[in-house]
Amino acid sequence: MKKVLFGLMAAILISTGCGSKKSSGELLQIDLTAKDFASGQVEIADEIESVEYIPLELTDESLIANILDIAVTDEYIFVYSTRQDGVLQFDRKGHFLRRIAKTGNGPGETGQIISFTVDEENRLFCVSEYFSTSFYSFYGEFIKKITSLHPYSYQLSVGPNVMAELGRMYVPLNVPGMFSLGIFNWATDDTIALRPTIGNMNLMPLEETSLKGWIYNGSMDGWFCYSEGTDTVWNVNAKTISPAFLVNNGYSASEEKEMRSSKTGNASVDGTYSVFNIFETPRSYFAKCFQSSNESKFFLYRLDKQTGALSREASDIDAMELFEYNRALTGIGIRNETDGGLPVWPFFSYPAKKLMIQVNTAVEIEYLKEKDPKLKEHPVLQKITEESNPLVTIYHLR
Secondary structure, three states, rough: OOOOOOOOOOOOOOOHHHHHHHHOOOOOOEEEEOOOOOOOOOHHHHHEEEEEEEEEEOOOOOOOOEEEEEEEOEEEEEEEEEEOOOOOOEEEEOOEEEEOEEEEEOOEEEOOOOOOEEEEOOOEEEEEOOOOEEEEEEEOEEEEEEOOOOEEEEEEEEEEOOEEEEEEEOOOOOOOOOEEEEEEOOOOOOEEEEEEEOOOOOOOHHHHHHOOOOEEEOOOOOOOEOOOOOOOEEEOOOOEEEEEEEEEEOOOOOHHHHHHEOOOOOOOOOOOOOEEEEEEEEOEEEEEEOOOEEEEEEEEEEHHHHHHHHOEEOOOOOHHHHHHOOOOOOOOOOOOOOOOOOOOOOOOOEOOEEEEEEEEEEHHHHHHHHOHHHHHHHOOOOOOOOOOOOEEEEEEOO
């Protein structure tokens, strides 16, 4: 499970846990090792305007197990699952429409899907494989495939015809063509911005340094991107790559060196903190993290952007148990005081649109019902059984 439990919070923090705001031009920091917090409870109900539930239709062609990736537009929901060939497309009411990007060697077929993203302005669904991207219309029509020599791990749409790319993980940074973060126009083949390296590059020679465990989520104007073992969260939009804030996860110089070495894979360092996921709302930053010496115990953080107050709460859900039901560990989340539903933790947050997208598997929901019997009374959750498809929840933010 260690290869899954990595990432970072898009969050900010002052050194004492509650107090003054940052000085002009100074990067803010979240200190995961902090001892003092403004509150021992993390809340989000004051930021949620309404909740929309979308049960995904279950058919022979749309049976879903664990969700590997998801994208939601104003009209459609795209899902990549461990149990299906290709990407499943649903409408916004959850009705199954079609499969896109099926496995094969023919036009419009794919080999190994790494990730996908949506270019909403051009109404394009974009599927990434290593060294190629396939483009489809929102109606499932294959348009074209573009071959790229960029050694990326993930592609994220940041505007019409523009992709942010996160460099290939676990590959030494001295390999020809390697980069850390880049912005590329796929229509003109232009490089808009490129950052060859990130983090402290004085620890090891370039040939011994690699990128680890990318975690990303929506920011106010693009995407937050972070590679485990570094101390900076980067904001990537259609024009620039810039540092967003700093993180103190407790690594010593020798531990950071071990973490970022191209020889160590994605092993964690005991005693330090790693963040599993992050998300941003218009008013706050949130993080879900664990102490590397105990991967069953998770902590939730909220940082108020206006006041700088940081709250932290320990989850009572055993992560190792939950992992069997949903690898995304969505059930480790913030109390839902809006409508008494599932714990809140989005797969993706789009703060500029004031939307958060959450996905819970049916078996995870049944597990959470047993942990909290009050969930059995919720009118939507009552209809979910272990045989159901996952439930998509859309939180509309204030």
